[in-house]
Amino acid sequence: MVAIAGIIPVAKWLAKIKQRSNVSCRLWKKAQDQRGASTENLPEETYGHISSAFCDGMVTTITAAHHFIWRHLYASMQAAQTPTSKLRFVTPDKESSMSTLWQKEEFEQICSRESLTEMAAETGKTIAVKEHEKERYDFDPTMFYENCFWNQRPDGIVINKYHRTSYILEFKQSSDKNENFLRIKEVEANEQHKNIFEALKAAAPAWTFEQINFAARRCKADFYNKLERLNVQARKRDKILLAYVERICKAHDTVIRSREIHGLSGADATTSIKNIG
Numbered sequence: 509m510v511a512i513a514g515i516i517p518v519a520k521w522l523a524k525i526k527q528r529s530n531v532s533c534r535l536w537k538k539a540q541d542q543r544g545a546s547t548e549n550l551p552e553e554t555y556g557h558i559s560s561a562f563c564d565g566m567v568t569t570i571t572a573a574h575h576f577i578w579r580h581l582y583a584s585m586q587a588a589q590t591p592t593s594k595l596r597f598v599t600p601d602k603e604s605s606m607s608t609l610w611q612k613e614e615f616e617q618i619c620s621r622e623s624l625t626e627m628a629a630e631t632g633k634t635i636a637v638k639e640h641e642k643e644r645y646d647f648d649p650t651m652f653y654e655n656c657f658w659n660q661r662p663d664g665i666v667i668n669k670y671h672r673t674s675y676i677l678e679f680k681q682s683s684d685k686n687e688n689f690l691r692i693k694e695v696e697a698n699e700q701h702k703n704i705f706e707a708l709k710a711a712a713p714a715w716t717f718e719q720i721n722f723a724a725r726r727c728k729a730d731f732y733n734k735l736e737r738l739n740v741q742a743r744k745r746d747k748i749l750l751a752y753v754e755r756i757c758k759a760h761d762t763v764i765r766s767r768e769i770h771g772l773s774g775a776d777a778t779t780s781i782k783n784i785g
Contacts, residue, residue: 518553518554518555518557518558519531519532519533519534519552519553520552520553520554521554521555531552531553532550532551532552532553533550533551533552533553533557533558533563533564533565534553534565535553535558535563535564535565535566535767536550536551536553536563536564536565537550538565539564539565540564551563558763558767559681559760559763560681561574566763566766566767569762569763569766569767570681570763573681573759573760573762573763574679574681576755576758576759577679577681577724577752577755577756577759578663578664578679578722579602580751580752580755581679581722581748581751581752581755582597582599582663582664582677584748584751584752585597585735585738585740585748588740588741588744588745588748589739589740589741590739590740590741593739594668594669594670594671595666595667595668595675595738595739596614596666596667596668596669597664597665597666598612598614598664598665598666598667599662599664599665603661603662603663603664604661604665605658605659605660605661606657606658606659606660606661606662606704607658607659609665610624610658614667614669617669618667618674618708618712618715619708619711619712619715620711623711624657624707624708624711624712625654625657625658626711627706627707627708627710627711628653628654628657628658628703628707629650629653629654629657630707630710631703631706631707631710632653632654632656632657632703632707633653634702634703634706635653635656635702635703637652656703657703657704657707660701660703660704662676662677662678662701662704663677663678663679664676664677664678664679665677666738671716672714672715672716673715673716673717673718674708674715674716674717674718675717675718675719675720675737675738676701676704676705676717676718676719676720677719677720677721677722678697678700678701678719678720678721678722679721679722679723680696680697680721680722680723680724681723681724681756681759694721694723697719697721697723698719698721701719705717705719720734720737720738722734724756728749731749731752732745732749735748
């Protein structure tokens, strides 16, 4: 409830009520101090920030919360397929890199690893090279783009080999109340796997590739539309939504408590996330 009300005692909120002057993320600073890294230009400590994997001090906890929500939803959608569904949920237990996926025969049927590698190196050139990646890029640009492609790990892959259709699924935790934030998350998710789509379309023109994004704050109608696209039985959608919302709430509660443990007592933020579920 406090998260919904926007009164989590993060630095940005404390500054708003005149209890703190510095709005920089304390967890990020702590992580940087431990590594002996620079603590200049730290991001603002907002609830949205500490609830995302972009917070250097909370990344392990947030990743565990992500898996707690998403893997249950993915398994639920797989178990609730319509009797006539031809969809195959390929990664039920964990995320797999593109390299691991293309060792499976069903993916080789889409296109060869060789042709996809060639297209990935070409389409990857449109992606900006980050500062910490420049050394690897300068050593061998082609290998850099190929490795970037094959190391990508979509949250889920669903295939219909009969209709030559593949869905790439992505889940984003969105704790912000602002609808514009949800739009940003949608853009982020699409941009994250842009290289995968471009390479697949070029290497396998006979196939159709689509991305379906789930965000923790999506509306009911949007969520149901996506379940329908993934052939989830109508009579089971209410139950899936209820479990989805319950897990989101439980994960957010654990993230808040983990942040307090991590930020105030110095304990590892992973301790309480292990008790989820």
